[in-house]
Amino acid sequence: MKQLEGFMKGVNLGGWISQFDRYDKEHFDTFITEEDIDSIASLGFDHVRIPIDYVLLEEEDGTPKEDGFYYLENCRKWCEKNHLNVLIDLHECYGYSFDPLKKDMDRAKFFYDDALQNRFMNLWKRIATRFAQYPDQVAFEPLNEVVLHEVADAWNEIAGRFIHMVREICPNHVLVVGGVAYNNVMSVPLLNLPVDEKVVYNFHCYEPMVFSHQGAYWVENMPLDFRIGYPKTLAEYRKAGDELAADLAGAVYQEGIREIGEEFFEDIFAPAIEKAQKDGVCLYCGEYGVIDQADPEDRLRWMKDIHAVFERYGIGHALWNYKQKDFGLVDESFATIRDRFIEIV
Numbered sequence: 001m002k003q004l005e006g007f008m009k010g011v012n013l014g015g016w017i018s019q020f021d022r023y024d025k026e027h028f029d030t031f032i033t034e035e036d037i038d039s040i041a042s043l044g045f046d047h048v049r050i051p052i053d054y055v056l057l058e059e060e061d062g063t064p065k066e067d068g069f070y071y072l073e074n075c076r077k078w079c080e081k082n083h084l085n086v087l088i089d090l091h092e093c094y095g096y097s098f099d100p101l102k103k104d105m106d107r108a109k110f111f112y113d114d115a116l117q118n119r120f121m122n123l124w125k126r127i128a129t130r131f132a133q134y135p136d137q138v139a140f141e142p143l144n145e146v147v148l149h150e151v152a153d154a155w156n157e158i159a160g161r162f163i164h165m166v167r168e169i170c171p172n173h174v175l176v177v178g179g180v181a182y183n184n185v186m187s188v189p190l191l192n193l194p195v196d197e198k199v200v201y202n203f204h205c206y207e208p209m210v211f212s213h214q215g216a217y218w219v220e221n222m223p224l225d226f227r228i229g230y231p232k233t234l235a236e237y238r239k240a241g242d243e244l245a246a247d248l249a250g251a252v253y254q255e256g257i258r259e260i261g262e263e264f265f266e267d268i269f270a271p272a273i274e275k276a277q278k279d280g281v282c283l284y285c286g287e288y289g290v291i292d293q294a295d296p297e298d299r300l301r302w303m304k305d306i307h308a309v310f311e312r313y314g315i316g317h318a319l320w321n322y323k324q325k326d327f328g329l330v331d332e333s334f335a336t337i338r339d340r341f342i343e344i345v
Contacts, residue, residue, distance in 0.1 A: 001273060001276060001277050001282070001283065001313055001314050001315075002276075002280065002281065002282045002314070003282060003314040003316065004174070004200055004282040004283075004284050004316040006046055006047060006085045006136075007046065007047045007085055007087065007139065007174065007200075007284060007316045007318075008046055008314075008316045008317070009044070009045050009046055009047075009316070009317065009345050010045055010046065010047035010048055010049055010085075010087070010316070010317065010318035010319070011040055011045055011048060011049070011318055011319045011321070011322045011329060012048070012049045012050075012051065012286075012287060012318050012319065012320045012321045012322060013032050013048055013049065013050050013051065013075075013321075013322055013323075014051050014091075014320060014321040014322070014325045014327075015031065015321065015323060015324050015325040016028070016031045016032045016050075016051075016071075016323075017050070017051070017052045017053065017056050017068060017071050017072075018051035018052050018053045018089075018091040018092065019051065019053070019091065019099070019325065020053075023055065028056075028067075028071055031323070032075065032322075032323070034074075034078045034081075036322070036323070037075065037078040037079055037081075037082055037084065038078075038082060039330075040082075040084065040322065041082035041083065041084055043342055043345075044342065044345060045084065045345070046084060046085060047079075047084055047085035047086065047087060047318070048075070048079060048084060048085075048086055048087070048318075048322075049087040049089055049141075049286055049287075049318040050072065050075060050086060050087065050088055050089060051089045051091035051144060052068055052071075052072065052088065052089065052090060052091060053090075053091055053092040054090065054092055054093045054094050054123060055092075056068030056071070057069065057123060057126070057127070058094070058123060060094075062094070062119055062122075064126060069130055072088060072130075072131075073130070076131070076134065076137065076138060079137070080137060085136075085137050085138070085139065086134075086137060086138050086139070087138075087139045087140075087141055087174075087176060087286070087318070088127060088131070088138060088139070088140055088141065089141040089144055089176075089286070090123070090124070090127075090141065090142060090143055090144065091144040092144070093110070093116075093119075093120050093123065093143060094116065094119055094120070094123075095109060095110045095113065095116035095119070095120075096109075096110035096111075096116070096143070098144055098145035098146070098147050098182065100218050100219070100220070101218050107147045107148050108148055108150070108151055111146075111148075111151040111154035111155060111158065112154060117158055117161075120143075120158075120162075121161065121162065121165055124140070124142065124162060124165065124166060125165065125169065127140065128140065128165075128166045128169040128170050128173075129169055131170075131173075132169055132170050132173075134173075135170060135171075135172040135173050136172075138173060139173060139174035139175065139176055139200075140166060140170075140173060140174070140175055140176070141175075141176040141177070141178075141202065141286065142158075142159060142162045142175075142177060144178075144183070145178070145182045145183045145204065146178070146179070146180045146181075146182075146183065147180070147181070147182055148180060148181075149180050149181045149187070151180060152179070152180045152187070152190045155179075155180060156190075156191065156192045156193060159177050159191075159193055160192075160193055160194050162175075162177075163175055163177070163193060163194055163199060164194065167196075172198060173198065174198050174199075174200055175198060175199050175200065176200045176202045176284055176286065177191065177193060177199065177200070177201065177202055178201070178202035178203055178204070178286065179191050179201075179203065182204065183202065183203055183204040183286070183287075184203065184204070184250070184251075185203040185204075185205055185207075185251070185268055185269055185271075185272050185285075186251065186254070186268065186271065186272075187203070188201050188203055188271065188272035188275050188276070188283075189271045189272065189274075189275045191275070195279050195280070195281050197280075197281075199281055200281055200282045200283070200284050200316075201272065201275065201276050201279075201281055201282070201283050201284070202284050202285070202286045203272055203283075203284075203285055203286070204285065204286055204287040204288065204320075205265075205268075205285055205287075205288045205306065206250075206287070206288065206289065206290075207250050207251045207252065207264075207265075207268060208237040208241075208250060208251070208252045208260070209241070209250045210228060210237050210240045210241045210244065210252075211228055211229075211230050211232075211237065211290070211294065211298075211302070212289065212290045212291060212294070212302070213291055214226050214227055214228055214291060214293050214294055215227065215291065215293035216291055216293070216326070221244055222244055223244070226240075226244065227293070227294075227295075228240055229295060229298050230260070230290075230294070230295075230298040230299075230301050230302045231259075231260040231261055231301065231302075231305075232260060233259060233260065234252050234257070234259060234260060234264075237252045237260070238252055238253060241253070251264075251268040254267075254268065261305055262305045262308045262309055264305075265305060265306050265308075265309040266309050266312075269309060269313065269315070273313055273315075282314075282316065283313070283314075283315050283316075284315065284316040284317065285310065285315055285316070285317040285318070286317075286318050287318065287319075287320040288306060288317060288318075288319065288320060289319055289320040289321065289327045290302050290303070290327070291326050291327060292326050292327060292328070292331060292333035292334070293326075296333070296334070296336045296337045297337070299334075299337060300337040300340055300341060300344075303341055303344055304344055307344045307345070319345075329341075
């Protein structure tokens with residue numbers, strides 16, 4: 001399968017200019033600095049994925065703001081010094097958020113509202129224009145994690161418009177587009193896009209969810225003290241999921257997949273790999289990881305298994321997350337396995 005050169009091993013900068021606790025200049029100025037980018041490069045990564053929320057790029061009434069571009073452009077320069085590529089991910093746009101903590105969000109409205117979509121396209125025109133001169137370094141991801149399965153057709157239409165619009169400004173930039181159901185790997189075959197050699201199919205993988213999100217405070221009905229190891233049998237993960245939260249239903253419930261291990265990831269990735277090969281595009285995993293509540297050695301075993309399959313099929317990837325957000329690579333909870341993880345990457 002084709003490989004996404006320059007975006008094969010990356011890390012997310014989540015929690016910086018997206019999913020922050022409050023709009024705070026001191027936080028934006030200090031959470032990620034040039035020293036962090038230097039460190040990421042020294043660890044052998046080739047790119048960073050930068051989630052950014054619309055509130056740094058435009059006012060609530062749509063008036064353009066410079067704040068977010070200041071941070072994006074600084075980070076791009078730091079990355080250029082370190083020979084790192086950049087994936088700009090619009091993590092939240094006006095009228096849409098994946099965030100499960102925003103419980104009153106209508107997650108369907110954006111996909112059927114012309115005004116919201118036009119505003120989305122106008123924001124992306126600004127982003128594309130600002131970074132048009134960096135086709136070899138900067139890639140674009142239109143929207144993070146479309147939650148609802150039932151908007152798949154509407155999302156294909158919007159993503160197709162996005163591709164056509166950006167191509168008029170940036171004919172040679174990599175465009176990374178994921179599917180529905182929280183960008184689940186099993187939704188990749190539902191993508192129906194105007195592909196070219198620089199369009200990439202994207203997915204996120206936290207399977208089994210009941211393991212990777214054990215004790216997660218943002219998962220409804222998840223007990224904060226719940227713990228489960230890795231690997232366990234499919235039956236054990238299914239039983240735990242049945243007893244906990246509907247949000248944890250995932251790939252372990254698929255029929256015909258093999259037991260947990262490398263074979264499990266091969267089986268759940270197989271339809272996405274087939275779709276990417278059929279359409280002649282690269283496949284990329286924009287997020288994967290395990291919460292810091294899990295046993296570190298279990299986290300490492302999971303990382304070994306998923307990385308073996310990434311390597312086998314040439315799937316580029318970006319770890320969630322570099323710092324904090326309950327998944328941080330540089331956090332103390334990762335310390336005992338960090339060196340061995342870097343060897344795997």
